[in-house]
Amino acid sequence: MGLFGLFGGDKKDTKKKGVLDVAWSKSESGKFRRLPFVELAKENVSGVAAIYVIWHGGVKPGWVYVGMAEDLAMDITDAKQSRDIMEYDMRGGAFITWQTFPKNMAPGVFAFLTEVLQPEVRNPEADMYASKEHVKVLPPGYTQESFAKMFG
Numbered sequence: 031m032g033l034f035g036l037f038g039g040d041k042k043d044t045k046k047k048g049v050l051d052v053a054w055s056k057s058e059s060g061k062f063r064r065l066p067f068v069e070l071a072k073e074n075v076s077g078v079a080a081i082y083v084i085w086h087g088g089v090k091p092g093w094v095y096v097g098m099a100e101d102l103a104m105d106i107t108d109a110k111q112s113r114d115i116m117e118y119d120m121r122g123g124a125f126i127t128w129q130t131f132p133k134n135m136a137p138g139v140f141a142f143l144t145e146v147l148q149p150e151v152r153n154p155e156a157d158m159y160a161s162k163e164h165v166k167v168l169p170p171g172y173t174q175e176s177f178a179k180m181f182g
Contacts, residue, residue, distance in 0.1 A: 049166045049177060054083075054127040062170065065124040066116070068106055075102040080128040081139050082106075083147070083170050084115060088122020093147040093169075098140040098155065102128055114151045127170045138165030146181060 057063050065084060070076065080102045084095040095115055099105035106126065109115050118124045131139050142164035144156045168177055 049168055049174065051174065052129050052167045052170075054129050054170045056127065062125045062127050064119075065106075065109060065126045066119055068110070068126060070103045070106060073103075075106065075128075078102040078130065079133070079136070080130045081136055081143065082126060082128035083143060084109060084118075084124060084126050084149075085170070086118035086121045086124050091122060092118075093149040094118045094124060095149045095151045095153060096140065096143045096147060096156075097153055098136055098159070099128075112151075118150070131165075135165050137162045139167050142166055143169060 054062075079100050080098075082097045082099060082102065082105065083093070084097075085091060085093050095109065097105050097109070109126070116124060137159045141156075141159045141162040144153065145160070145164070147169060168174065172180070
């Protein structure tokens with residue numbers, strides 16, 4: 031079972047096949063980044079369009095937020111300033127990862143991750159993209175096998 035095999039979301043609209051493996055962004059040391067300590071200048075994400083996922087660790091880890099950024103640096107700054115998101119940092123640390131997708135694919139990835147992960151802080155843009163055709167991707171920390179067990 032993957033790092034996040036202990037928590038997830040809805041099992042609806044997922045299949046074992048056709049789930050894209052995503053190389054979610056990690057630090058130079060190969061670890062996911064703690065949200066409060068992300069250095070935007072070092073990460074070079076200004077103006078980068080990406081899908082990002084925020085979660086918290088701890089005894090009962092959970093998905094916190096899924097976003098679709100036109101400027102990832104601005105979205106990370108907003109997340110770091112959000113009381114709703116940062117309160118989860120006290121529950122075992124708030125972590126973030128992201129990945130770029132082709133413009134025509136990003137809304138489907140965003141809709142899929144939002145539905146499957148059921149983040150605790152709802153993105154107000156989620157409803158606009160809910161009806162988009164889902165593009166199934168492995169959430170951060172999942173393998174094909176752990177995803178199939180959780181959502182199969």
